[in-house]
Amino acid sequence: MSDPVVVCEGLTHVYLRGTPFESVALRGVDLVVRRGECLGLVGPTGSGKSTLVQHFNGLLRPTEGRVWVDGVEIRPGTALVREVRRKVGLLFQYPEHQLFEATVFDDVAFGPRNLGLDPEEVQERVRESLQWVGLDPDRFGPRSPFSLSGGEMRRVAIAGVLAMRPQVLVLDEPTAGLDPEGRREILSRVRELHRKARLTVVLISHSMDDVARLCQRVVVLHRGQVFLDAPVREAFAQADRLRSIGLDVPRATDVLLRLKAAGLPVRCDRLTVEEVCEEIVRVLQGNQRWSSSEA
């Protein structure tokens, strides 16, 4: 197993503590993100997902508990917090609201310029990051971010995070609100970043289909606590448990569960449409052999 890159121990976060609006968002969360993995973070609305990942780069401070990144504990107010922000790149929900420069180039260059890098290095990082998200730097660099489609804007925002060359890429609902084409494009880019650029990825998503396609492990949060932490197949095999907290299983898995309920002896730990088709064919062929040998 690869080494831990983010570790949370006993992490509790209380918003607006001591006021009538106090809200306990995380309660004693223990979590390890391992280098090179693609981890899915799921849970019902308000379960604490966004709060949790904002501790990974020091944007929020634990009310209780500790967080380490790359072996170093995040301690507020130290120079280390800046270092950690570089290591963990966080893409917020609806990141296009944070695009503000006149051109795509300048937007992606914002972070690297803030690091005080020289113009050639900035240029190289911007070009590379735009290429990673599938936007031609010569064509898109000079354009206004506001002239782009929703999916393109989101890819510019991801490029801005990549330009900091993080070790860990945290994506908070990166496909929310996009059309199917935009979703597919973002997901295939994220897959490439994980597989080819070998980035550690934490993907927050309400789409179990997306998590099943991309992630190896799933952590389920419920009311600020870890409800389930398991390899993706094991996690989605627990349909009843997930449904008990209002979550679902991937649509493909659901098809198998229905077939099983109708009496077909299928295995239900299949996650994608392709795997489900294979499983159905396997079982039907088995049945056919059985009925022809009987005849």
Ligand SMILES: Nc1ncnc2c1ncn2[C@@H]1O[C@H](COP(=O)(O)OP(=O)(O)OP(=O)(O)O)[C@@H](O)[C@H]1O
């Ligand atoms: N800035 C804030 N001030 C006060 N309470 C907050 C704040 N942000 C979140 N909360 C509360 O903390 C809890 C966890 O919220 P969080 O946004 O982390 O959940 P989430 O799992 O990301 O939800 P969603 O799926 O809707 O994005 C919720 O009860 C929420 O109302």
Ligand SMILES: [Mg+2]
């Ligand atoms: Mg959230």
